[in-house]
Amino acid sequence: MDAREELRALSSAVLAVTARRSVREVLQTIVSAARRLLNARYAALGVPDADTGSFAEFVVDGVSDAQWRLIGPLPRQHGLLAVLLREPEPLRLSDIRAHPRFEYWPKHHPELRDFLGMPIVHGSDILGALYLANKRDGAFSQDDEDLLRILAGHAAIALINARLYERSRELSVLEERDRIARELHDSVAQKLFSLRLSVDAATALVARDPGRATSQLATVRALAAEASDELRSIVVGLRPADVAAEGLDAALHKQVRLLDQVHAARVTLEVTDPVPRLSPACEDAAYRMAQEALHNALRHSSARTVAVRLFAVDSSLVVEVSDDGLGLPSSDLGLTSMRSRADAVGGRLVVSSNPGTGTTVRLEVPL
Known part of the structure; x- marks a missing residue:
């Protein structure tokens, strides 16, 4: 040279x-x-x-x-x-x-x-x-x-x-949380308070004045729609900063390291392949699924160890969360959320759980 x-x-x-x-x-x-x-x-x-x-x-x-x-x-x-x-x-x-x-x-x-x-x-x-x-x-x-x-x-x-x-990103996250809290208090909370009053009024009018009760229910519906729109405007675009800036593997690494520090269970991450960048929707779905599975394992299963694996197989990226806890409860709303996220990005969610032997949650996302 x-x-x-x-x-x-x-x-x-x-x-x-x-x-x-x-x-x-x-x-x-x-x-x-x-x-x-x-x-x-x-x-x-x-x-x-x-x-x-x-x-x-x-x-x-x-x-x-x-x-x-x-x-x-x-x-x-x-x-x-x-x-x-x-x-x-x-x-x-x-x-x-x-x-x-x-x-x-x-x-x-x-x-x-x-x-x-x-x-x-x-x-x-x-x-x-x-x-x-x-x-x-x-x-x-x-x-x-x-x-x-x-x-x-x-x-x-x-x-x-x-x-x-x-460090600056962490400060930005705190500032953003404060902003969202203020907006929720100033707008959505007021809408929900008005919604509750309108429901109470409609309930009181049902028996003696059905016409006015119907009018109050229309107000309830309008207020609920406004609250929903305002919530959506606050939340939209709030993609996890680590995923957007550094990729799925880096974001999971930070999440796992934090959880390992604050929980009694041992939480580990194994990344066995270079992880390609996916579409924002796929990366978000994989990250949120891993968060939900980690939450279940650490809060509900009494697990002593929780292992996260991230690897590519065939034409899919796999995120797998396994624990040695008590197994999933019979009705778990988190599973519904995870399945919806998987379906939304054309992924496949497989959950294996038996009482006393732990749980494995596996998400396959197409590359």
């Missing part, structure tokens, strides 16, 4: 940080630029998840989608992956297998030789790490290390920006 191509690749990585893209897209751009600039066969970037011991983000370049699926679940924080998440110094090796902390790789994992790892550092915090392997033209050099340090700096900016965005 000549100097002009190097500058272009570096520029694309820098511009990605300031562009209005998702964090994952920015990190993918940085990883791809690192692999091209350093002429490596494989590159990856990992952001650790302190709660699970795995990775909140792990993006790769140089591995096909089919090969990535064969490799299996995301790696854990072990071996050399962990070294670079604990120690703020880069690591350059002529043979990764000779390092004392080298452990193993899965069956379908590519075989690695020379290696260059760079922590992504902000102040005293290690936010993640960049990993490159199998340089095509000799060994990784000091110039390679210096260039990767620059890219790691841009990755740090992207991750810090993501944290700031998340």
Whole structure:
């Protein structure tokens, strides 16, 4: 790669940080630029998840989608992956297998030789790490290390920006909740109060003045329609912010992490494939279904563990929520809501539940 191509690749990585893209897209751009600039066969970037011991983000370049699926679940924080998440110094090796902390790789994992790892550092915090392997033209050099340090700096900016965005989004959510509460109180609540008074008046008039009672019932119907319209105008467009901005897998990850922190049950998420973006309606249906199933498991089933799985099979995306609780109650309104959501997007909902053996709720959404 000549100097002009190097500058272009570096520029694309820098511009990605300031562009209005998702964090994952920015990190993918940085990883791809690192692999091209350093002429490596494989590159990856990992952001650790302190709660699970795995990775909140792990993006790769140089591995096909089919090969990535064969490799299996995301790696854990072990071996050399962990070294670079604990120690703020880069690591350059002529043979990764000779390092004392080298452990193993899965069956379908590519075989690695020379290696260059760079922590992504902000102040005293290690936010993640960049990993490159199998340089095509000799060994990784000091110039390679210096260039990767620059890219790691841009990755740090992207991750810090993501944290700031998340905090601002949380504040926006609180402000939106306050706004909705005010609108509900100022408009819908007043309509419902008038509706109740009109029903009381119609009830009192039914026996002695049917004509006036009929007139009051017409008022009731008009007020109910107005309340319904106002509720719809308040709620419409309130798509879950995480799903809209970052995708279904990222939104579920945040939901699961929050529920795991606030409930006694252990709540986990396993994403076994790269998750494609679906239509907004399909993503919303899958997210809402998962929320409802999680709610049932945590509030009604006395489950000790709840597992969410997200994966692709054939031509469908599958969201599966399983628990080891007491099973669903005989009449569950949440199931009706979930089935309606599935039907609305052409999906298929399968529920398996037996008293004492737990429940599995599985939604298949066409890709």
